[in-house]
Amino acid sequence: MGSLPWARGSGRPWRSAGSLWGWAASRLPQHLDWASRLFPGDEEMQILTHSDELNRSYGENTDDPRRERTSPGRTEQDNPSVPESTCTFLQGTPVFKETRATVTVTSAVSSQSARGRGSSEKHGLPEDGEGTEGGEEGVEGTSHFCSSPDEVCPAQSPNAGVRGGDPTLTITTWEAGWNVTNAIQGIFVLGLPFALLRSGYVGLVLLVLxxxxxxxxxxxxVACLYEEEQSSGSVSMVRVRHSYQDIVEAGCKxxxxxLPALGGWLVNVAQVIELLMTCTLYLVVSTSLLSDSLSGMAVPRSVCSLVSLVFLLPCLLLTDLRPVSTLSxxxxxxxxxxxxxVMLHCLSRASSWSxxxxPLSVDPEDFIVSVGVIIFSYTSQIFxxxxxxxxxxxxxxxxxxGWTHGAACIMKTLFSLLAVLTWGAETSEVITDNLPSxxxxxxxLILLAKALLSYPLPxxxxxxxxxxxxxxxxxxxSKPRGRGVSRLAVLLRLALLMTSYLLALIVPRFSLLMGLTGSVTGAAMTLILPCLFHLRLQWGRL
Known part of the structure; x- marks a missing residue:
């Protein structure tokens, strides 16, 4: 009972067992070294095993400012010791070429120092479209090591999403369509019947055009974002710009x-103004709807606006377009x-249509406001x-x-026309005021949910x-996954949210704000600037 079973049955002295344990202990470091090479997921073991090799590899070429991160060209079958999802570099020296596997396996040693190196190397990267072949896109912005050997590297094909970003953060065609639908079929549809009443048959044609x-x-x-590139006798389109600001700066060169810097600054100001007005409109509508829903409780309008603001606080933590697409x-x-x-209710009253x-003739002042409302309802170029x-x-x-704009045209035209035929001259600025009790x-309630869900995109x-x-x-x-939003970014977003809230408290009328925004920034960003810069940048291909 006092001895272990294997000790009683073996018949060997304890010193033999001790020598056996000593032999096993002497062999353990070699097995740990082999296991660390076979299982690259254990980061602590990698640090102990490859620290010397890592220091040698990084220390011999620290003055190279043009390191880039790419996906490995070999498959897992060609190099089974290196996982397919790991990241490597385009090294120009034999030292890096010989130690590629070592650098790949131990790339998770110091993520903080890697990010520090990446921020200092961003000025050494080539411009978009340079140094690429076959229309593929290079890495943009801050280069950095993968945070772990299992982290997926960004795909470098034109269809892989934004350069340098995590491919898991790209969106599908359907998700992009929902975002465009959210932008062009937002809460502003409620003001279209009133705009159609003021513009008459001309407004009906304007809805389609x-x-x-x-x-x-x-x-x-979007075509202005691309340039032609000749490669191997074929012409490919390479995405060399990324934003409206880039297009304006390129067109003003x-x-x-x-002028390029001034133009980029002005277009950013115009974009922020239009987006801020859009956010303000969503808050105005949500406040009005909440106040109307709680009319029996005599809740002040300012309290309703504050309640709407509380529901929008999670917008401060948005990090990418995927949750925005779900909300859209x-x-x-x-x-x-x-x-x-609404259309079923209008059809039920078809007998009273007139x-x-x-009207065939319209008042010029009313028509200008109506044109701004109609154009603003189709504004999506900023996104x-x-x-x-x-x-x-x-x-x-x-x-x-094409499909999203076609569906929006059919829906808006039918919705506005049926509402005007049903209520006629009594059509209100917001069509819900005409609905029966x-x-x-x-x-x-549905409109309130829609207004709050529409707010995150702009x-x-x-x-x-x-x-x-x-x-x-x-x-x-384009930030690494799990990094979240910085404190300064949260403060900036909070200031933006509070600005839209304060504007919603002092805005006088829903239709006037829609018309003003659509006539000024909406017309410029949607109708004028795309045509001008397309002629400027694509003149040789027209």
């Missing part, structure tokens, strides 16, 4: 020395439900460059844009522009 024209300007705007999907479903309910309510850059399959962009509470876009300008920050989708 605006859809076609905005679709066309969206396509040519050669005209005046300081829910918003689009709510929009379809609202449109169907075409005489649509298109980053949205197209985040798509997995960029070749489907034009098709996606038994249907209005349900519609208001807010996220405005925050990205402000971060890139004021904080010299890279876009959120």
């Amino acid at each position: 605006s859809a076609w024209f905005c679709n066309h300007t969206g396509r040519i705007l 050669g005209l005046w020395p300081n 999907l829910l918003c689009s479903l709510a929009h379809i439900l609202i449109s169907l309910l 075409w005489s309510t649509l 298109l460059p980053p949205l197209e850059g985040s798509m997995k399959d960029r070749g489907q962009f034009n098709c996606m844009l 038994d249907l209005r509470p349900l519609i208001n 807010f996220y876009s405005a925050a990205e522009i402000l971060q890139s300008c004021l904080l010299a920050d890279v876009s959120s989708h």
Whole structure:
């Protein structure tokens, strides 16, 4: 009972067992070294095993400012000792070529120092479209090591999303379509019947023409992001620009020395103003709907606005377009439900329709406001460059844009026309005010959800522009996964949120703000600038 079974049965003295344990202990470091090479996931073992080799590899070429990160060219079958998902470098010296596997396996030793090196190397990277072959895109922005051997490297194909970003953060064609639908079929549809009443038959034609024209300007705007590249006798399109600002700066080159910087600054100001007005409109509508829903409790309007603001606080932590796409999907479903309910109610009153309510002659002042409202309802050009850059399959962009604008044109025209035929001269600025008392509470609740779900898309876009300008920050989708939002970015987003909240408290009328924004920034960003810069940048191909 006092002895272990293996000790009683073996018949060997304890010193033999001790020598056996001593032999096993002497062989243990060799097995640990072999295990660390076979299982690269244990980071602590990698640090102990390869620290000397890592220091030699990094120390012999620290003055190279042009290191780039690429996906490995060999497959797992060609090099089974190196996982397929690891990252390597385009080294120009024999030292790096000989130690590629070692650097790959031990790349997780110091993520903090790697990020520090990456920030100091960003100025040594080539421009977009340079140093690439076959239309593939290089790494943009800050280069850094993978945080672990199992981290997936960014794909370098044109359809892999934004350069240098994590491919898991790219969006599908459907998700991009939901974002565009959210932008062009937002809460502003509620003001279209009133705009159609003021513009008459001319407004009906304008609804159709605006859809076609905005679709066309969206396509040519994205075409300005690309340049032709000759390679092996074939012509390929390379994405050399990434934002509206890049397009403006490229179009202004050669005209005046300081014009590119001034033009980029002005277009960023115009984008932020339009996006801020859009966020303000969503807050105005959500406040009005919440106040109407709680009218029996006599809740002050300021309290309703504050409650809406509380629901929007999670927008401060948005890091990429994927959660925004999910919210846009829910918003689009709510929009379809609202449109169907309102149109079914209008069809039930078809016997009282009168075409005489649509005037042939319109007042010029009312018509200008109506044109601004209609154009503003189709505004999506601000979102298109980053949205197209985040798509997995960029070749489907034009098709996606055409279908979304076609569906929006049909839905808006039917919705506005049926509402005007039903209520005639009594059509309100916000069409929900004309609904019967038994249907209005349900519609208001759905509209409230739609307004709150629509807010993140323009807010996220405005925050990205402000971060890139004021904080010299890279876009959120190009940051490493799990990094989140910095404190300065959160403070900047909080200031943006509070600005839209304060504007929502003092804005006088919903339709006037829509018309003002659509007539000034909306017309310039949607109709004028895309055409001008397409002629400027693509003149040789036209």
